[in-house]
Amino acid sequence: MASGVTVNDEVIKVFNEMKVRKSSTPEEIKKRKKAVLFCLSPDKKEIIVEQAKQILVGEIGSTVEDPYRTFVNLLPLDDCRYGLYDATYETRESKKEDLVFIFWAPDNAPLKSKMIYASSKDAIKKKFTGIKHEWQVNGLDDIKDRSTLADKLGGNVVVSLEGQQQQHIILQQQEGLDDGPDFLSEEDRAPRAINVDLQPDATLQVDISDALSERDKVKFTVHTKSSLPNFKQNEFSVVRQHEEFIWLHDSFVENEEYAGYIIPPAPPRPDFDASREKLQKLGEGEGSMTKEEFTKMKQELEAEYLAIFKKTVAMHEVFLCRVAAHPILRKDLNFHVFLEYNQDLSVRGKNKKEKLEDFFKSVVKSADGVIVSGTKDVDDFFDHERTFLVEYHNRVKDASAKSDKMTRSHKSAQTGTADDYNRIGSSMYALGTQDNTDICKFFLRVSELFDKTRKIEARVSADEDLKLSDLLKYYLRESQAAKDLLYRRSRSLVDYENANKALDKARAKNKDVLSAETTQQLFCQKFEKISESAKQELMDFKTRRVAAFRKNLVELAELELKHAKGNLQLLQSCLAVLNGKP
Numbered sequence: 001m002a003s004g005v006t007v008n009d010e011v012i013k014v015f016n017e018m019k020v021r022k023s024s025t026p027e028e029i030k031k032r033k034k035a036v037l038f039c040l041s042p043d044k045k046e047i048i049v050e051q052a053k054q055i056l057v058g059e060i061g062s063t064v065e066d067p068y069r070t071f072v073n074l075l076p077l078d079d080c081r082y083g084l085y086d087a088t089y090e091t092r093e094s095k096k097e098d099l100v101f102i103f104w105a106p107d108n109a110p111l112k113s114k115m116i117y118a119s120s121k122d123a124i125k126k127k128f129t130g131i132k133h134e135w136q137v138n139g140l141d142d143i144k145d146r147s148t149l150a151d152k153l154g155g156n157v158v159v160s161l162e163g164q165q166q167q168h169i170i171l172q173q174q175e176g177l178d179d180g181p182d183f184l185s186e187e188d189r190a191p192r193a194i195n196v197d198l199q200p201d202a203t204l205q206v207d208i209s210d211a212l213s214e215r216d217k218v219k220f221t222v223h224t225k226s227s228l229p230n231f232k233q234n235e236f237s238v239v240r241q242h243e244e245f246i247w248l249h250d251s252f253v254e255n256e257e258y259a260g261y262i263i264p265p266a267p268p269r270p271d272f273d274a275s276r277e278k279l280q281k282l283g284e285g286e287g288s289m290t291k292e293e294f295t296k297m298k299q300e301l302e303a304e305y306l307a308i309f310k311k312t313v314a315m316h317e318v319f320l321c322r323v324a325a326h327p328i329l330r331k332d333l334n335f336h337v338f339l340e341y342n343q344d345l346s347v348r349g350k351n352k353k354e355k356l357e358d359f360f361k362s363v364v365k366s367a368d369g370v371i372v373s374g375t376k377d378v379d380d381f382f383d384h385e386r387t388f389l390v391e392y393h394n395r396v397k398d399a400s401a402k403s404d405k406m407t408r409s410h411k412s413a414q415t416g417t418a419d420d421y422n423r424i425g426s427s428m429y430a431l432g433t434q435d436n437t438d439i440c441k442f443f444l445r446v447s448e449l450f451d452k453t454r455k456i457e458a459r460v461s462a463d464e465d466l467k468l469s470d471l472l473k474y475y476l477r478e479s480q481a482a483k484d485l486l487y488r489r490s491r492s493l494v495d496y497e498n499a500n501k502a503l504d505k506a507r508a509k510n511k512d513v514l515s516a517e518t519t520q521q522l523f524c525q526k527f528e529k530i531s532e533s534a535k536q537e538l539m540d541f542k543t544r545r546v547a548a549f550r551k552n553l554v555e556l557a558e559l560e561l562k563h564a565k566g567n568l569q570l571l572q573s574c575l576a577v578l579n580g581k582p
Contacts, residue, residue: 005120008048030058035071038082078108080117090160100133111528115378206324208317218270224339251334259488260533264322265477267315393479400472425450449574467556489530496523
C-alpha cells in the first residue's frame with residue numbers, strides 16, 4: 001500500500017556517500033558517516049535525514065566507544081525510524097564492510113505512525129539500490145545484542161563484528177556431551193510433562209496434584225497456590241473433569257476481549273480405548289503364550305497405559321499453566337471460578353446438534369478465511385507472520401505424522417522391532433533351558449542380549465514420544481491458535497475497511513453520517529487494540545517455540561547417543577562373555 005511519501009534528495013546523497021567508499025584523505029574518512037537515521041518530515045509528506053542522529057567514523061575511539069551500542073541508543077522508544085548502519089565485520093576468509101538498512105518499528109510506536117512508515121518503506125528502499133541486508137526491528141530486545149546483527153550479516157560465518165569477537169561461536173566450539181560411565185544403568189522412566197518453557201510466577205502457581213481414572217472419565221485434582229487478593233485462600237484444590245477444561249477454553253475463545261491474544265490450545269480428550277483393547281486381547285490369548293511371554297507383555301501394556309494416563313494429566317496441566325502465566329488471561333473471572341469453586345460446574349459435553357453447529361461454523365470460518373486472506377495487510381510484520389505460520393503449521397503437521405510413524409515402528413506389538421526381539425529372545429530361552437551344555441548356555445546369553453536390547457528400544461521409543469512427538473503435537477495446536485489470532489485480526493481489518501467505505505458513502509449522500517462515523521471509530525479502535533496485543537503475542541510465541549524445540553531436540557539427541565552407546569556396550573559385553581573373557 002503506497003503512502004505518497006517522497007524521499008528528500010539529501011537522503012539519497014547520504015546513501016551514495018556511505019555506499020561508494022572512494023580513496024579519501026584521513027580528514028575525509030573521519031567525516032564519513034558510520035550510521036544515520038531518517039524520519040518523516042513534520043507534515044508526513046517526505047522522508048528526511050534526522051538532524052543530530054548520526055555517527056561519524058572520526059568519532060569512533062574519541063566520543064564514541066562502541067558505535068553499535070551508540071546507534072541503538074539513538075533509536076526512539078516511542079516512534080518509528082529508518083536507518084543505515086555501515087557494519088564492519090570479519091568472516092573466516094576475509095574482512096568485509098556492508099550497509100544494513102534498518103526499519104525500526106517499536107511496539108510502543110503509535111499505530112498510525114507504524115502504518116505510514118510501513119507503507120512508505122518501499123519508497124526509500126527503491127532509492128537505496130544495491131542494499132544486501134534489510135532488517136525490520138520491533139523492539140530493543142531484537143537489536144541490543146550485536147549477535148543478532150551478526151546473524152543478519154552471515155550467521156556463524158561471522159567471527160567478529162566491529163572488532164569484537166562473537167562469543168557464541170566460541171561457546172559452540174567448546175560445547176560437548178557428557179558421557180556417563182554406564183549406559184545400561186536403570187533410570188527413572190516416569191513420563192515428564194511437555195516443556196513449553198513457561199515463565200513461573202510466584203503469585204499464581206497451578207498444578208495437577210492427583211488424577212483418578214474411572215472407566216471413561218478422568219478426575220483431575222487442580223491444586224492452586226496464590227498470593228493474589230482475588231482469591232479467598234492462599235492454597236486450595238478442586239476436582240475437575242475434561243469437559244470443564246474445554247468449557248474454560250471455549251470461554252476464552254468466545255470472549256471478544258481476548259481476540260488479540262493466542263488462546264492456549266485445549267488439552268486433548270483422554271483416550272485409553274487402544275490400551276484397554278490390547279489388555280483385553282492379551283487376556284483372551286493367554287492360553288497360546290508361555291507364562292514368561294504373558295507376564296512380559298502384560299507389564300509392557302500396563303506401562304503403556306500408565307504412560308498415556310500420565311501424559312494426559314501433563315497436557316491438562318500445561319493448559320492451566322499457560323493460562324496462569326499469561327498476564328491477561330490469568331485475570332479472567334471464569335478461570336478464577338474454575339480454580340476456586342469447589343462444587344461441580346455442571347458442564348456437559350456437546351451433543352450431536354452442537355457438534356454439527358461447530359462443524360458448520362468451521363466451514364463458514366474456512367470460507368471467510370479465504371476471503372480475508374486476500375486483503376493486503378497494512379503492516380509488513382503481520383503479512384510476514386501470516387505467510388510464515390501457514391507454512392510452519394503445515395511443516396509441523398507433516399513432521400508430527402512422520403514422528404508418530406517412527407515411534408510406532410519401535411513399539412508396535414504386532415510389526416515393530418520390540419515384538420521381533422521378544423519372539424527371538426523367547427525362542428532362544430526355550431532352547432537354552434533344554435539342557436546344560438555349552439550350546440544351551442550360548443542360547444541363554446543370546447536370549448538375555450535380545451531381552452535387554454528390547455528394553456533399550458522401548459526407552460528409545462519412549463524418549464522419542466516424549467521429547468519429539470508430544471512437542472510437535474503441542475505446537476501443531478499452538479500454531480493453529482496463532483493462525484486463529486491472525487484470522488481474527490484480518491477479519492477486524494476487513495470490518496474496518498468496510499466501515500471506511502460505508503462512511504464515504506454516507507458523506508457522499510449526506511445521510512446517517514454520525515452513525516457511520518461512530519461505527520467506523522468502533523472498528524478502528526478494535527483493530528488497533530487487536531494489532532497492539534497480537535504483535536507481542538506472536539513475538540512471545542516465537543520465543544517459546546524456539547526455546548522449547550532447542551531444549552527438547554538437544555535432550556533427545558543426548559538420550560539417543562546414550563542409548564546407542566548402551567547398545568554397543570551391551571553387544572561388547574555379550575561377545576566378551578561368549579568368547580570366555582571375564
